[in-house]
Every structure is written in structure tokens, then in C-alpha cells.
Amino acid sequence: MPSLLPSPWWRADNHLDRRPFLIARNAIKRALRAWFDDAGFTEVETAALQVSPGNEAHLHAFATEAVTTDGARSPLYLHTSPEFAAKKLLAAGETRIFDFARVWRNRERGPLHHPEFTMLEWYRAGETYEALMADSAALMALAAETVGTKALTWRGKTADPFAEPERVTLAQAFERFAGVDLLATVAADGSSDRDALAQAAIAAGIRVAPDDTWTDVFSRVLVEKIEPNLGLGRATILCEYPICEAALARPKAADPRVAERFELYACGVELANAFGELTDPAEQRRRFEIEMDEKARVHGERYPLDEDFLAALAHMPDACGIALGFERLVMLATGASRIEQVLWTPVAATD
Secondary structure, three states, X not given: OOOOOOOOOOOHHHHHHHHHHHHHHHHHHHHHHHHHHHOOOEEOOOOOEEOOOOOOOOXXXXXXXXXXXXXXXXXXXXXXXOHHHHHHHHHHOOOEEEEEEEEEOOOOOEOOEOOEEEEEEEEEEOOOOHHHHHHHHHHHHHHHHHHOOOOEEEOOEEEEOOOOOEEEEHHHHHHHHHOOOHHHHEOOOOOEOHHHHHHHHHHOOOOOOOOOOHHHXXXXXXXXXXXXXXXXXXXEEEEOOEHHHOOOEOEEOXXXXXXXXXXXXXXXXXXXXXXXXXXXXXXXXXXXXXXHHHHHHHHOOOOOOOHHHHHHHOOXXXXXXXXXXXXXXXXXXXXXXXXXXXXXXXXXXXX
């Protein structure tokens, strides 16, 4: 893929143009770190090399291997999220942790995507995921305040970082923006009706292929009809995802068809993904196996399960956790138009 920059980032003129964004990045990072310190969080540094990079069907990892002194080899991966390691720390007894983690995702590059980026991830043991909604609002406001802006911006769209975010369920969003009754296609046991959702999507003007799964159709409606309308004027908290779209989240007590999952949007951009964490190792294993079966079906590969993580999960307390794309927050706060502007040393693009 050709570079998104007109010439190498290290040219003095290019660096001069990017430097104000990078200095702003540093200031935002300092401010956020101080916020977590004041809130009683412990900063952690999770290892990037893991036996499993994550087990979501459509996330792609960078693979490597460990070589012992006698030449024996075993596969390792650069993590796509610090989640597995962070939850092991919760099992070990930590209660409030955060990590500015370097993470790697393959097959991702564009104005909002980069193969190596920073994920700000934090966890609260013994608290509900509603606490993370308040955290998210506070951090957006702090980022804007730090750089002296009154609005988050992206491609002509704006959001007030100081306004209380709107809360919208997936069911409400699908009805409002696509005219689709989403939960009519999800049963109480979490199973889904592909044909019913496909018919509703077609009626909403969405193209549906014969081999599309329920998840494929769901994703297409979300991307085409829902996401462009989120976080306009003020941020949006999109919550209560169908249980089949929340592999690491626990079911919502009031409605087992949906999970304790929300995503934060501003200016039509997804900023964060949060869960009320699942702590049932047997159910987690079942969900991971489903995800890896889907990955094998679509992409012809699968990643190993982290058995150490599944063992730790049985000892993990009730908790909530969230992952925020740090560069995306910096972009929206500074008005940057592409992620390379807020990365000190972007990864070289390959043709």
C-alpha cells in the first residue's frame, strides 16, 4: 500500500508540519496519566509477546517465534490488545489499573488505522461498566482542555467534548437510523435469525450477499447506516450490543439477548470499546472457539487459546474494562486529518 504521507515523515519539512500535533500528543498523555494517578489507578506495562494475540475472528496479528538456546522454536504473537495480560493482573489482586500499551494489528492501514498504535486500556474491579462511561466523558474533556480546543473535529464533523454524551442502545440506533428491529432477530439464548435480519437490511437499502452471516449483515448496517450518525454535536455511547457481538462481555441481567458492552463515538469515529467483563472460563472458551471457527471459515487461519488466561479468569473478580484508541483521541482534539500526523515515527508502508 502506498504511503499516506506525500514524502518520508523524517524529512525536515514534513516533521516541522507534524511537530505541533506530536507536542500536543505528549501534553495529552501527561494529562491523562495524571488523571489516572489522582483517581487511584496503578500504571502497568503488559508484555507485548503473548501465546495468543486475541481471539476475535476479524482481528489479525503479527506472528513471530521464540527460539531457545538449544534451537527449539515455539510460536508467539504481538498482542492486538493488552486485555489478557491485564485481566491476569486483576486475578493477581490489582483493582484499578491502566496501560498506555503499544499494540499491533495486521491488515489495518488508513486515515484512522495503523499497524502499530497506542491503546489506552483501564480496568476497575468491583465496579460496573457505567463507571467507564463517566471516565470516557472525563478523558475527552480533559484532552480538549489540555490543547485548548472547544470542539473535537473530524472531516467536517464536530462534537462538544464538554457535553454529556448521549446514550443510545444498539436496538434504538438500528430502529432510528435504519428502520430495523434488531432484537427481533436475536433469541433469548443469544442465537440469531440471519434471514430475518437480512430481509430487514435489504428493506433499508443494504446490499446482502447470499453467503453473508448474521454478523456480516449486522456489521454492514452498523457501518453504513449507524456509525456515520454517531457522535455529532456531542459524543455518543452506543450500548447493549447483542450477546453474539460481545465475545468478552457478560450478559445484561435485565435482558440476556444483549451484553454489557458499549462503544464511544465522537464525530462519527469510534474512540473506545468497553465491557462488563465475562468471568466464566467455560463460557469464555466456548465463545473463543466460535470466534476461531469463524476466523478459519473466513480467513483460513486460527489463533491458539491462552490457557493461562482461561485459568486466571476463574480467579478474576467482577470488573469492567475499556480500550481507547489514544491516537484517535489526539487526532480529534488537535484536528489532525490522519493518524500518521500524531505518531512520532510511523511504520513504513509497503506496496
